[in-house]
Amino acid sequence: MSLTKHIHLIGICGTAMASLAGMLAERGFRVTGSDAAAYPPMSDFLYSLGIPVAQPFASENLNPKPDLVVVGNAISRGNVELEHILDQRIHHHVNAVMDLRSRGH
Numbered sequence: 001m002s003l004t005k006h007i008h009l010i011g012i013c014g015t016a017m018a019s020l021a022g023m024l025a026e027r028g029f030r031v032t033g034s035d036a037a038a039y040p041p042m043s044d045f046l047y048s049l050g051i052p053v054a055q056p057f058a059s060e061n062l063n064p065k066p067d068l069v070v071v072g073n074a075i076s077r078g079n080v081e082l083e084h085i086l087d088q089r090i091h092h093h094v095n096a097v098m099d100l101r102s103r104g105h
Helices: 015-026 042-048 080-087 096-102
Strands: 006-010 030-034 068-071 092-094
Touching: 006 015, 015 030, 015 042, 068 080
Parallel strands: 006 030, 006 068, 068 092
Antiparallel strands: none
16 A cells, blocks of 8 residues: 555646646645546646546546545536545545635645
8 A cells, every 4th residue: 555645636637726736746645637628738737747637527537545635616516526525425625726825825
């Protein structure tokens, strides 16, 4: 079992979420993500960091179970991955980028 924390970002291809993914990867976290559509420049940026992006959204993208799921601002109820983390009670944080900004980080 890996000691590295696994963080999955739902909606990873947004500018803020991709930047967060890069920061987390640089800090040593295992980062994965998913989005409806990945295209340059964000897809190129994530690829250059070795961060896999699953397409489309699917509950299978959350296997193995991540330690934390970050839900992007553009994701709403009805998204299959969001519904899966809620049903399975997987630790998650919604709008993490906005939360960090509000705390002055």
